[in-house]
Amino acid sequence: MDTPGLGPISKREAEVLAVLGEHLTNAQIAHRLHISVRTVENHVSSLLRKLGAANRQALAAIAGPRPDAPSPGTVIGIPHGHTTFVGRRPDHDAVVTALADARLVSLMGPGGMGKTRLAAVVATAVAPAFPAGAAFVDLVPVRPGQVTVAVAQVLGVTERPPQTLDHTIVGWLKQGRFLLVLDNCEHVVDDVAALAAMVQQRCPNTTILATTRRRLAVPGEQVVRLGPLPIEPDAVRLFFDRARAVDAELDIDPQTAAAICRNLDGMPLAVEIAAARAASLGAEGLRAAAGDRLRLASGTRGVHPRHSSLSAVMSWSYDLLDTEAQAALRALSVFTGSFDLSAVAAATASTHDSAVADVIGRLADDSLVVRDGRFGRGRWRLLDTVRAFAAQRRDPAEHSRVRERYIAWAAQTAARLAAELGDDEQLDFAAVAADLRAAAASTAASPDPTAHRLAVSLATVTFAYGFNREAREHFTGAAQRAPDARQAGRDLCAAANVATAVYDGPAAFDLFLAAANRSRAAGLDNDAAAATASALITALRFPGEFPQRLTPEDGARLLATAMRDATQDDPRTAALIAAARAWNDGTGADEALELARALGDPLLLLGALDIAMTDPGRRAQVGEFVAERLRLVAELPRHDPAAATEITDTFHVATSHAVATGDLPAAASILETAAAQDPLAGHPYVTAPRRIRVAVLAGRFGEALAATEALWDEWQRDGAPTRRWMATAVAMAALAEGLRGTSHSHRWRERALRVAQTDDVTGSIELAACIAFVDARLAVHTGHTVDAGAMVKRAFASFKDETVVPHPAVGGHIWKSYARAAAAELAVFAGLPDAGELLTAASHHAADNRWAAACLARARGRLTGEPEHLASVAAQWDRIGARFERACTLMLIPEHRDEARTELEALGASSPAL
Template identity: 45%
Template sequence: MSGPRQTQVSAREAEVLALLGEHHTNAEIAARLFISVRTVESHVSSLLRKHGVPDRRALSALATPAGAAPPAAPPRVTGLPSTASSFVGRGPEREQVAAVLTQARLVTLVGPGGVGKTRLATALAAELAPRFRDGGAFVDLVPVRSGYVVPAVAATLGVTPAPSQPLLGAVTAELGTRRLLLVIDNCEHLLDAAAAFVAEVLPACPGVTVLATSREQLGAADERVVRIGPLSDSAGRTLFDDRARAAGADVPGDPALVGELCGRLDNVPLAIELAAARSASLGPAGLLTALADPLRALAGARRADARHRSLRAVLSWSYDLLQPAEQTLFRRLSVFAGGFDLAATARVCGAGDLAESADLLGRLVDKSLVIRERDAHRWRLLGTVRAFAREQLDADPARGDVADRYLEWAALVATDLAGRLDGRWRDDYDLVADDLRAALLGRAPGRDPASHRLARALGRLTYARRFLAESLDYYRQAAVLAGDPAEAARDLRSAADCALIGTEPGTRVLNLLLAAADQAGGAGDGNAEALALARVVELVYRFDGRIAAGVSRERLAGLLERARAAGDAADPVVAAAIAIAAAWHAGAQPYDPDPALAEDADRIARRSGDPVLVSAGLDVLGTAATQAGRAAQARRIGEQRLALLDSLDRTDPRTAPEISDVLLVAATVALRAGDLPGALRVARRMDRDDLLGDRSYRSIGTVVPALVLNGELDEALERAETLWDGWRRNGRPPSGDVASAMAFALLASGLRGDRASLPCWRHRLSRCTSGTGVDLSSLASAVFAAGRVALHLADFTDAARLVEQSFGEFPNFRYDTYARATGAELAVAAGLPDAAGWLAAAERSTADNAWAAACLARARGRLTGDADAIAATLTRWERLGARTEYACTLALLPGREAEARAELTALGMATPRR
């Protein structure tokens, strides 16, 4: 006989089933779960249907026996607040919201402060998480200020953006792959920002459902609003008795008095809880008497509705019952935007030593005015309580002193965190980040040392946390707040480094450096001035595609001379920076340094002992070697730079451009040499790098070509799609890395024989250069891809033009040898009359690339009809890891057709046409 059929039940149904197993009645189950009897009956009916059993007795037999292994834990809700006390009432609201969430993807719980929206949202998140494959995430916006909604969500999700990616893009990319319930709590002070965030996330993330709480609806499209009012009379009495029992009162009290008391409090949960906390000392009758005191009303309460007046009355009355020292601490705690620990309490609030602060804080916790967080060493004020306490602080003559101490505390904490970035700092920073920001925003006008220290430390911390745009802003603020020009110059230099690795325009990078030079010059710091000016010259030549500054050669010559005049030539760091800039400037064009001066720059940079300068000196030398065709030397230099990576401080903005360039150049020289596995290893390392990120243009723009050349066509096309979508969302900024990725996606589609997708990728490639003044015929990656697709598909209608383009002048030397070798083979396959000449020309210029050499050997075998020569290249392709070329070569050999088909099928490729 078959047993009961297996089925999936909800978390609530599992609870009902367990209580059925304990032989509870429907009424008892309803009381235990705080739901209606009708709801229990509905769950029982559902369980009978799902399990296919006839009655309650059979259901009881299915309940998990005592001592049995518990079921698998439901999906987790990240950031869910702890709830030490029981949840009372709200059965109808829970059912309503649960139902609405099956119909809408944005539901907002709207109601007055203190009505219990957050607690209801917390309960719903825990209850409904099993509906969602990835559970949920709970984001509290109470400590968040305007402009920081997205960072708050990112912190909860653990999202860190890539340097060329806006934080919102990183969040939507993360959420786009997940199915979860995102709870955004306390939106009322950030309505526009919350609505804008939801408007971006919901269309881009089809698996996400948003449950928001606010005192006012967001006003977003397709929003469903559920109004949350006071508790029912019975639920209010139950809540009061529960909290009064926890406070040590005799429960139950006189039902009539408790009912009247809750009615006077409008059955608002927070008001009831605050009143119940005093019930042990006053009882319901005493509480009613106290509530009749007109002094409980707050000034200005006439402007609030009835519920707000009741809540303010309870808060005011609770505050009046505090001892003077407790009142002082309570109102001063409102300065904290988030949580606080005991040391912060003592330092900021001036509550005496730690012992005295602990005593006062404990009393406030006992009176339900302060709550303890999950971390037993941290506390916080509820949002409504903090707002009331802040009003009291605003009327305190000592508020200025409190603000000063808050700023000093924030500067001290931030400086301490910035000083231990090589240890366990990140969690500690995340705990105080909201307060560090708030302290800087709330500072008094004018410059002061504490504000400057805080802004500079925040710049370093947010950089280390990989919030690059935020870091740039803080360094700019620090420059404004600096007490002297020398300090301002230092902050501007850090800002320039952040801008260079981020998404800022190149002209802004140079302007920051020039401003730093001016400030340093004004302070009499000639060395700092020289370093900033030399950096401008270096960047324009070294990163021409990134900076695109349009600075004339004459002006750069003037800046270099100014640097020489300002700096101390005997200083090894200054000497190295000027030597590097001079080597780049002496070249005929960007990416083409003077070889002799490059050797001098490398030698002088090594003397400095600065790993950033040592790497930069090696780069100028390696670039000169590459331009001279010395691929082996360039490869060795690239490996030396890779070995320096561990010595570069990844928390210092100054190292960021060097780290990025080291990896990019390592991939470039590997591709240039035809080392396909080596290029893919470096590209994947870029992909995993927390600074470059797996969604940056540079990392994906490098990994896609490496994947295609190694035969990983499916992954290459998937990554190219990701890059295209991100590039469009970011406004389509000019990027050679994106163009290269699109070109290789075109090649991957051609190798697969997917003719239908070729126009799409050609269009995308064209869009990458539209409006930039760059012709596709000057991009070696585009020319290579077009020629290789024509060769694979035996489409020779435009072969003569493609061959001629493949031998053009390319400003970037990563793919030029691939283009020439493929052009020569295309000339042979197409039967062009001058094919032998193209082949000879390619052989003279591509000897330093193992892929190109193998390609040309195959082409010569095709030209002469020598099958053995073609077969001999199989070993080369196999050694290179060039799986696509290996398969295509097999297809050219008589008698090996079956073997070729197997290889091509494994790669998802079409058989090449002859």
Template identity: 45%
Template sequence: MRSSSPGGTVPASGANTYSTTQRTTQRITPDSGPGHDGAVAVAYPGAVSKRETEVLALVGAQLSNAEIAAHLHLSVRTVENHVSSLLRKCGVADRRELGRLARQDSSEPGRITGLPAPLTTFIGRAAERERLLAALRAARLVTLVGPGGVGKTRLAIETAGGAQGSFPGGGAFVDLVPVGEAYVAQAVAAALGVTERPDQHLHEAIAERLGDGGALLILDNCEHVIDAVARFAEQTLRRCPGTRILATSRERLGVPGERALPLAPFPPASATAAPVPLTSHAELLFLDRATAADPGFTADPATLTLLCARLDGMPLAIELAAARVPALGADGLFAALDDHLRLLAGGRGADERHRSLRAVIGWSHELLDEEERALFRRLAVFAGPFDLDAVVAVTPGLARSAAADVLGRLADKSLLAVHRRSGAARWRLLETVRAYAAERLDQAGETDAARRLHLEWAAGVASALEAHLETADRWRDGFDAVADDLRAALAWAPDVPGHLPYRLAGALGHLTYARRFLGEALGHYLTAARLAPTALEAVADLRAAADCTSAIGDVGRQPLEMLLEAVGRARETGDGDLTAIALASVVSAACRHHVEFEEGVPHAAKAELLAEARAAGDPANPVVAAHLAAAAAWLANEHAADDHPADVHAADDHPETETEAETEAEAAVEAAVEAARTAGDPVLVCAALDIATMAALRRERRRQACHVTSRRLSLLESLPRHVPAACPEIVDTLRMAFYGFLGVGDLPAALAVARQAMDDDLVGGSYLAAAHLITPLVLTGRFDEALSLETEVWEGWRRTGRPFGPQLGPPIGALSLAHGLRGDGDAARLWRSRALNPPHRRRYSYFMTFADARLALHHGRFEQAAELVEAALVGSPTAATAPYREAVAAELAVAAGLPGAAGRLAATGAGENDWAAACLARARGRLRKDENDLSAAVALWERIDARFERACTLLLLPGRADEGASELAELGCVPPKT
């Protein structure tokens, strides 16, 4: 069977496949698109259109095809065509490389994303900035410590902005003011533009993004989340040796290796009545800010000196006071402020400067009119920046125009900072000012009412964002702008069942799943289930939570427990159909993922659950019928496996005799697929087809399984990307398709699926996704591309600190093979030691035994051939790589002249695998010295694009040996000794 290549076009067979395209390098400059403010250097042989330039910019910004389509108002199919064209023109193999090209010149090297652009002049602090730079050169964690209002954030921004070229890995500025204890990693991830992937948690994705390239993270305002920041910093610095962290906080983090730099207020100038030139930074700051507020401002230098001394040199206090200059003048300001400070500040002590700042804020507050005070204290409920709509929502009775006017007045008085995002104005309270506003809100007895309004606003905003997930243009930006406030509103909400908290928790689950904060989404869905006003709503959220676990790599006991809880809540509703679906889902999950359980659910217990489901539900309901049929099919196949385990190989044309249980199982699978089609839900159809895939694999019908998986691949486009229900099928389909095509030796299709998975916004982008590319790349002879991934994969694994999983066994063995075929014995031995080093070594070394045998065959090392042949035959015969091991073992036996080699060759079947079929044909040619067998092998290698193996086979054909030698030289391989 020749399978089509999903997600792309399979290269044509024949010699033309192996030609090298010469490309020229040009430059294109995007006219628009997020993340691009410079030229993009790309290699391509043809012109790139303006529309393709826009698409390229959005690929570089890591948007999916659907999001690009929404942004540019195109169809998804049109975007796919543009991406395919760009792949061809840019001369790259996949979307991942295309994105790298798009980003490589999109900004200056070492750019720190999110670094605020200050709107005012930076005054003084030259010595402090030099000390901070020196500390960053000497230490990997530097904490700038000082009281609120002393200017820590501004100094960190100025220092980082001037030092960007010193950090080739770039970095990010992360404002932690609005961030809760549990969301520090999310804030960093959003700033860096990374998301979670299955089997890769957010901390690991961040570590992979930072790498070892010398990055800088600025974590600003850490004091309220200091424990979480300390844990994050310690983890990150351990995993990313090239990364440095600059933190600002009112106290040090307490992490080993931390260097704390205290930041003091500006030192006061000597107080004198004589006219002197302004020399102190405090005076210069006051003059700059006062002049900005009143361009005609003048003052006696001695008055400014006394005024700044009275303000203790605190930059924020100076700025707040300077904002009052237009109304009071310097002399009036000094008189009013001096009286107020004497009254509120009291005696002088260690905390006097901080108390003085609070006194200045309080004095500024007393100068507000009642309308300004009322709005000022209401703004304390916002954790982060807010817009006019949000302000109106928490201040009932205040007209929109009046709210805008008051916001402007508060900003003029420096009590609000103004930000602009995509042209829209947003405001925020500085943290010290917000803390004061919160106190005033509490003293007014308005905290509970304000938080209730804030919760209503948050639930409404979250629901609106949720409703536009599929269609909104760049919805992600809208979510990121309010995410911290949505989380804060939920944290403040009563932890009891209620409509608003439930609505917000459910919407946050949906939004964070779509935003690919997968672990967070799971938590929100569980919160929603706990807060659900009714059992009916709780069932939906528990099922969503169970589906989320597929996204974080847990398909074992945890989701089963959630589904069992959903069964209990479904029973409470008295809804028979809902109960039947919940029960059937438990049966299907327990069968489908049984290998994940330390102790499986007994077959009899599952049969009882299915019987209860059948009794509860109406089989005339198509959705109920589909779930019941799926559970029945899983159980029937489990029974067939117990009744007739597949412990022997089936000849290609002579299937084993079917038992009655197997016949019933096949009928049950067909019924499940048909019931799912009738229900009309592509998620149910995809899940039902997985039963058929597993049934075929159990009986070693690889081609049949591959055919079914191809049908699942064709459904991927119709699966919703933003809801957890589709997650298990997206993750499983791509995984099963890859191993399915690898299992039948269809290497172009396996490689295409690996590239498709790498580009997928849910499963792609991680070192694990990159690792899946390596095996088909090596088996097809694309050694340069495979070896270009080795550092990324190994360092990604090392940085994340993950245990060695079975998914890394084949790629690591393939890297050893590639190095060995190129004659680099040291590198081959290094990767071999890595493949054989993990826990449960035997399980992970199966593919390595194939590599060992193939290298022995290539280099003519036959002294251990008998041992290598026996080792290659160990392992599950149903594994995707089993045919490779068995076929190369037979050929090694022939080449080494082992006793019984002919009989072993005759007894070895291809296992429905094209690579194995070609290998066995070559082995027969060696044994018989038959050019027809060798020519047949060449044709088979060409069919699956196995360039290296084709060249090795040509060497055995007298008339084509030169062609084979030339091909091997082009691949950088040493010639074989056989």
């Protein structure tokens, strides 16, 4: 590949470019191509330069569509017909024309007209015109409020809290020209209309084809009405095609076939059901049935108007079944989605596999049950009109029995899914999701063991599949259905753990207190104490998520309440109270760690280790604590909300510790492990700050800025939730822009203040230290030293609240080392009179931070000017993976400047002032 004016793309660069289209990390690309991460970085930098791309996303777009996107010409989720498509040519052409002219086309008509089949045929025909792909979403099993969930499941996207699922879908659909088919919209028309309006407004390249019995009534909607098939030739052709598929020797004249089709109003579904009986009834039976039982039932009492003519077809077909098949059909109508043989057995209370298979086979032969190939083999479903008809045939007593069996099946299935999470062989959640949700929603909000089991299991499964808000709702619903107050409190605590896992500390705090109140009212004092302590721990351990931090008075009050409630000797409650006391007033850390180790509870131990890391007297042990936490989380189940919190926090702390010690290779290794194990890996702004900080320090400015742009956009789109701990990552983007020589550095500095929710940089110890580092490092690079004295003074001053020991993961001492090392170098560079004294004052930081050590060594090299010393410093930078700093150091050695300029150009960075 040749790029005019920029040079050719090498074979290896082309390979890297192709893999970038899969949105892999540098480490993943290196593993795929069997090359080093540094080599990948070089190739990415070169590609950015040669192709004139702004960031990795732009390179991915050049590389081609994502692997999870449907290929042009294919439609994901489309139902594949097992029979020929007959007739409808004018209707087919009308829909195709409408899709070319409008972005929202509704294929509208009564039930049984073949809207779904026509939509599938049209979608297949026009799919090549949509380069980003096409998707077919069956809304039959979807209840109100779940339309976006159904769309997300077909597209293969999940929620990224606090980003809504709507935002995730919009981001997916904005990739290019895309066709979205929404089938059977009438029962969720309001939700579909809202989704269509949102997509039209925010996804200009997406076209929607909806099938519905009611207009969506959305501006821009173009309706194509679908009526009955013309009797001659289409309906008759359809009849013979289906009839001869079951009886190739069928002897019936076209006139009789036309009469049957005419009595059925030319409705395709009715014609197909009638034709399917050809093998059992023969020509004479069909003639007799057409003259008697297949009359149109328009106006029949007890039949919904939209089903009036189809009801006659259903009654005729239903009455031909034996008693066993009729009962099975009525039972199966309880399912909103597809079902397998085990589900059929549960719904029909059958204990014989052969009987279940036999009745399904007979119903399938009668076209009352159809195969569903969306989730593998061995699944069936009812057409929506058949389902509605069969459900009407259940009397109240039978309805109660069927619903009871249905809920029991759902509870058992959800429990099985929850138990199999993490196994290779497991039931596909998507195949049963609609029914599990429908069953859970149908249970009363009152104590019931089966309903409670269903809610808890479904909460566990939905959390594992990334539906976090839904999981929280199921856990709170479980509390309402719990058999006793103790279980209800545990369910509320589980809901709180879900909130904590997705960085919604305020919601977790409220849920823990709700659990405490519920337990206290029931006389469960220790449970109340544990929940209150957990609420306090949440507020103090993750304060960056709270719009208003807990006051010391509030903390003391909650701690006193927890200690007062703990009336019995319970080691776990004692460990939680000790942890709460440690977070609140700094006492109890040793007790919390000792009790956690004695209990052998990995979650308690992880929390206690987090406390121990804040102890200034244990600063030397922080590395050991980090390593122990990483070993512990490797064995935790990612689908457990309480475990997910500790996994995510452990990787956050481990990465931050590596940054605090200037060990960038260790930080990169931890990030690579987290990409595979962290439940929130890949989140645009929850986990992105870790990658941004490391990327800037390593000199991968393009990667860092692309990630920061995505972070900012998604955070803003989600309403700018409280995430103060992101501020330093945004500030590091200011450093990256400045080192690249752009004019955007000030913009990112201002945004960092907005994220920190302060107008004054000194209002946050973390941000104040980080900004001091950014200012000093940019001054050295650009040579703007007019304010050098003031910048150096800020970096060496005592930061606000420095007497309060910050957490090693987010505290200002991380950036204090960087700030003072960079400021000492600035003092030397600017020729400040006290430069030597400042070097000495900052020297102790070299023992704890490899980046600071290299920076201070370079500052001394500036004083001596010895090439050998500077070459040694360049090697120091190389060992910690700081390519940009290595190049800047080589620029100080005249004979290495050409090499350094080439490296800086590859990194997209400007040359430093000398």
